[in-house]
Amino acid sequence: MRRGEPAAAARALSVVTEERPGHEELSRLLFSDHGRSHTVGLCGSPGSGKSSLINRLVAHFRKRGETVGVLAVDPTSAFTGGAFLGDRLRIQEHALDKGVFMRSLATRGMMGGLNSTIFAAIHVLEAYGVQRLIVETVGTGQDEVDVAEVVDTVVCVTAPYQGDEFQAMKAGTMEIGDVFAVNKADLPEVERTVAALKDALSLAPRKGGGWAPRVTPVSALSSKGVTELGNDIVEHHAHLEASGELRERRRRQLRRELSLVISRRLYRDALERVTEGHIDLLSANKADPQTLGGKLLAGKNRK
Ligand SMILES: Nc1nc2c(ncn2[C@@H]2O[C@H](COP(=O)(O)OP(=O)(O)O)[C@@H](O)[C@H]2O)c(=O)[nH]1
Numbered sequence: 628m629r630r631g632e633p634a635a636a637a638r639a640l641s642v643v644t645e646e647r648p649g650h651e652e653l654s655r656l657l658f659s660d661h662g663r664s665h666t667v668g669l670c671g672s673p674g675s676g677k678s679s680l681i682n683r684l685v686a687h688f689r690k691r692g693e694t695v696g697v698l699a700v701d702p703t704s705a706f707t708g709g710a711f712l713g714d715r716l717r718i719q720e721h722a723l724d725k726g727v728f729m730r731s732l733a734t735r736g737m738m739g740g741l742n743s744t745i746f747a748a749i750h751v752l753e754a755y756g757v758q759r760l761i762v763e764t765v766g767t768g769q770d771e772v773d774v775a776e777v778v779d780t781v782v783c784v785t786a787p788y789q790g791d792e793f794q795a796m797k798a799g800t801m802e803i804g805d806v807f808a809v810n811k812a813d814l815p816e817v818e819r820t821v822a823a824l825k826d827a828l829s830l831a832p833r834k835g836g837g838w839a840p841r842v843t844p845v846s847a848l849s850s851k852g853v854t855e856l857g858n859d860i861v862e863h864h865a866h867l868e869a870s871g872e873l874r875e876r877r878r879r880q881l882r883r884e885l886s887l888v889i890s891r892r893l894y895r896d897a898l899e900r901v902t903e904g905h906i907d908l909l910s911a912n913k914a915d916p917q918t919l920g921g922k923l924l925a926g927k928n929r930k
C-alpha cells in the first residue's frame with residue numbers, strides 16, 4: 628500500500644472499517660503516518676450535490692498537481708449515481724488516474740454515518756499518501772462521531788431553498804462550517820440563499836484562530852465557482868497552519884479517536900465476559916444488572 632498499490636489500500640480499508648481480524652495491528656502499523664493529509668469533510672443533506680461537487684473538486688485539486696483521496700460515508704452515495712452524463716467520462720478519468728483514490732464506505736462497517744472506524748480509514752489513506760483527503764457524509768447529527776471532530780476543514784453543502792433544507796442547516800451545521808458551498812447556483816434563488824447564510828453567520832462568533840466562514844455559490848453542473856470553492860478550502864488550510872489552529876484541531880481529533888477506541892474496546896471486552904451463569908444470577912434475583920454490569924466492566928466477577 629505504501630508503494631501506492633490501490634488494491635492494497637482498498638483491502639486495508641475493508642479490514643479496518645469492518646474490524647476484520649488483524650485490524651488493530653494494521654491500524655497500529657499505519658498510525659505513524661497520521662496527520663500527513665489535509666482532511667476536508669463535505670456534509671449536507673442527500674441530494675444537495677456533495678458527490679457531484681467532490682468530482683469537480685477532485686479534478687480541481689488534480690490540476691494543482693495534488694494527489695486526492697475520497698471516502699464517502701453515505702449509503703446513498705455512489706460516484707456514478709447522481710452524476711451527469713458528461714461527468715461519467717470524468718469519473719472514468721478519475722478511475723484511471725493513479726493520483727486519485729475514491730471509495731464508498733457504505734459497508735457493513737459504516738452504514739448510517741461516521742463511526743469509530745473513520746479515523747482508521749483516514750490513517751489508511753494518509754499512509755497510502757494522498758495530500759487532500761475528502762470525506763463525504765450526510766452529517767445527520769446522529770452519527771457516533773461528528774464530522775467536525777474528524778476533519779481539519781468542514782464544508783457544508785446546501786442548495787438554493789429546498790423546503791426545510793436551510794432550516795436543518797441552521798439547526799445543526801451553522802456552527803461547524805468553515806466554508807459554506809451553496810451548490811446548484813445554476814438554479815434560481817441562489818442569491819437569496821447566499822444572503823441568508825451570510826446573515827445568519829454574521830451573528831455567530833468567529834471560529835477558532837479568527838477565521839470568518841466563507842459562503843461560496845457553486846454549480847457542480849456547470850463547474851462555475853469550483854475554482855473559488857477549491858481556493859476557499861486551500862486558504863482555510865493555510866489559515867489553520869498559520870494560526871496554530873491546525874495543531875488544536877489535530878489534538879481534538881486525536882482525543883476523540885482515543886476515546887472512541889477506549890469505549891469500543893471496553894464495551895467489547897465487558898460483553899465478552901457475560902456468561903449464562905450471569906443470566907442465572909439475574910433470573911434467580913441473586914444479582915441486579917447495575918451491580919453486575921459494574922463488576923463486569925471492572926473485569927471482576929468472571930463466571
Ligand atoms: N442543477 C443542478 N443539479 C445538481 C448540481 N449538483 C448536483 N445536482 C443534482 O443533484 C442530485 C444529487 O446530486 P448528488 O451529487 O448525488 O448529491 P449528494 O446526495 O449530496 O451526494 C443529482 O441529480 C445531481 O445531478 C448542480 O450544481 N446543479
Ligand SMILES: [Mg+2]
Nearest residue numbers: 677678704705
Ligand atoms: Mg452523495
